[in-house]
Amino acid sequence: MKTNSIKSPSRRQFIQQSAATTGAFVLGMYLPLTSDAVTNSASPTVVNAWVQITPDNQITLICARSEMGQDVYTSMPALLAEELNIPLSMVKVQIAGVAPIYINALLGGQITGGSSSVREAFDKLRIAGAATRSVLVQAAANRWSVPITDCKAMNGKVSHAGGKSATYGELAAEAAKLPLPEKPALKSPANFMVIGKESMRRLDTPAKVSGTAVFGIDVKIPGMAIASLAQCPVIGGAPRSVDSADAMKVSGVIKVVQISDGVAVLAKNFYAARKGRDALKVTWNEGAGASISNAGMRKQLESGLTKPGAVIQAKGDATAALGNGKQLSAQYFMPYLAHSTMEPVNCSAVVADGKCRIIGPIQFQQGAQAVAAVATGLKPEDVTVETTFLGGGFGRKLELDFIRQAAEIAKASGMPVKMLWTKEDDITHDFYRPMSVHQMDASLSSEGKISALKTKMVSQSVTARAFPAFVKDGNDPFMVEGSANLTYEIPNLEVRNVIEDSGIRVGYWRSVSNTLNAFAVESFMDEAAKAAGKDPVAFRLSALSKEPRAAAVLKMAVQKSGYQAGSKRFGVAQMECYGTYSACVVELDPYAASTMVKKITFVSDCGIAIHPDQARAQLTGGILYGLGAALYDEITIEQGRVQQSNFNNYPSIRMNQAPIVEVHLVASQEKPGGLGEVGVPLVAPALVNAIAAATGKRIRELPIKV
């Protein structure tokens, strides 16, 4: 599984799966996400797995990725609409159910993550759109007995040079019977009418600003109970004994059921469920996790530095070269973090008549189907999965714990149920970004360049828990993000990773290991620049001669930010992340405390930006997400219990704390890079670099404590 390259999806596979996807199959598996999403009662013709058209020409495009803010609800349809030659104003969007054709080829499952949606879909959905346009045109040519070359599809209509025309809707039924072409011609970017336009608008904005957008928490099912789940204060524990007598006395409580890892109180409303839950008397088998504490885990990771680990990358002879020239060493530390989405974890489930229906804010649809099948004892094909809007995902809703729990509660209670966690449940029962320790050693040549670099990261492996088959010979391919793809030219290089299982439940957190490794690498680059007596920008540029895209974004960030060599207000950082090259300049407020950021300038070369306005929005959001974490956030664990619980002790950056963020995109015709996570990793190293410039104090641990 390589995350930085685009694999072309197999056209044959697309076509075979499209052909195998019957109308009934698709129709049963999508969910209108807004109360007015389906305005037309005419049943649509399913042209293929991506396009449905009613006879009166209402075109619905299927979005097979989860919308959690990152704009797939618009960018995925845009790729289809481009080749269908229709403006986005003509389309409606449906979120896909679960089916093999919707698998993300970059991740091997129907998964939204890894900033991969556009990267994976860029060719695939344009091919799907072009193939669909082709059969619509063919259907028209057949109907009129004219050469296909005399017919043209544009704006929802196929026209013939002789004056005949028919809407896509009028042609859809015939088009659906035609074989899709294997190699439809794609438009040249010069002819794009949808992609890359500044005028493009988010298709989900109207619903989200009128309160009609359906998030997981908004799901309503007739006869549904609301469930609040008591879970063991130690993750991994299970109920030993339950006394529910007092809970049952709470007004509004309907039922109490025990599941594998908790006790659920079902009620008419969430307040009653929560109050009932507070009245439960539960004793727990806390399990092995009860002995875990932060200090012990940190010690374990630090001792892991003595292990050889896996060599991720080796060039030249770093060991021999390290002996020569000026030596430099530093160690960096990153804390556990929670995702802290705005919408607490929740899921709705119905288990009845040998079927299970799962509805919720889900990032991994096949996983959802699989865990619900196990939890209910049903076959996967008897489980449907409907994905709502996600009130933030950041990797948390990639996990499957809450889906299994909702399915177990629905099965045990015999009621349709919406299980909703509290914020405290969410912060204390997350899958945390792993703690990590980074040892960096370098030597500098007489010209002041890095002649050798050794890096060693010690951390728990998320992948070893979530997708163990991908961890081979001690190498977790997701742990090397930000260290295996260094842009710097370093003649002698050795990158090692050591996996240390500290027993805490870890998960993928927005930008995954990029945020860990970039902090170490970009902090260390600044330390090396200082040791070499060079300006941090000039020092970096001197090692980027073979990476023109990286050099270009850094130069542009310098120019846009007003960076001045020798000034004590600025800090820089740069990297390649998910195929996008970015540079960040943090400017401190010279009149305030040393961590007061005045302005952040961020420049990205993300290749072709499908939706430039939202590309900038994503980067801005990522920057603030990364900044808030760097300034405020740390999850600590004592005796297996997470010490933080809500926004009071696990803060988020607020409006009055947010600095000016200026984002610029480099005009590019390269293939699209990722965007949803790319803003996150660089802000922390750029900030500590600025603080070091301002105060001389080098911060090597997050969160920043000054």
Add this chain to the structure above:
Amino acid sequence: MGTTFNLNGKSVNFDGDPETPILWVLRDHLDVMSPKFGCGAALCGACTVHLEGNAIRSCSTPVSAAAGKNVTTLEGLAPKMGKALNEAWVEFDVPQCGYCQTGQMMSAADLLTTNKHPSSGDIKNALSGNICRCGTYARIEKAVKRAADKLA
């Protein structure tokens, strides 16, 4: 029995526990879904509604406090205010995940009722209780100013 209050101009009744926060009466009994549940502790503002025209955190305000009073949600804002906010939020394509935005808009409506021409500082202060994990703050600020212009 029960608690009677005016919701968006219509009299409604809730016959459950009067300590039930307004949020859950709205969401679980009256099918008003625009106020969201974020923190449950008046820390994030996702549940913001108006009680007698003032922004409150409905997750932490018992329905008994609304007895005989007016509760307003996004759906029930005065048409001019609702339209101005809606158009301004659409103009700047403010939302990302969108979960906090209805609460942001309700805090903005409260601000614009008492301050017709808020400065950036006024907006930041008034909306500092509304967290957006997607980081849409700069667009929110622009949208509040545009809504103020529309209302002028």
